[in-house]
Amino acid sequence: MQAIFSIDAQGYWDGLQAGQLRVQRCAACGRLRHYPRPLCPACHSFEVEWVALAGHGTVHSWTRPHQSALPGFAEQVPFTLVTVDMAEGVRVLGRLDDADPSALRPGAAVTMTIAPAPSGQLQPVFRLTDRR
């Protein structure tokens, strides 16, 4: 059975290798979207281009897993995962690079970098902007 749609996320992975978080932008109407999807939710166009986000956003929410079955992560629990509303208007999931998440608040400013996960896979990592 063949898939009707294929999700081309290569631009996302290429961006991480280049130290950027890239998201899809509809080439027809300009709307940004994340995670990668085959067609634009606004105008249904399949035409897409990839754009890099500047790396600034605010905390939407967070969670702290205390168990993990994933190789490399079990030794690092608990850690903090945050959902971030990026300045460009898309929401992104990433890890918080901070052992003490007590300063987290909804709306707190964060800055993103790209860093390797325990598995070695590059991923978005966030740091509270106001904390030195």
Ligand SMILES: [Zn+2]
């Ligand atoms: Zn569109």
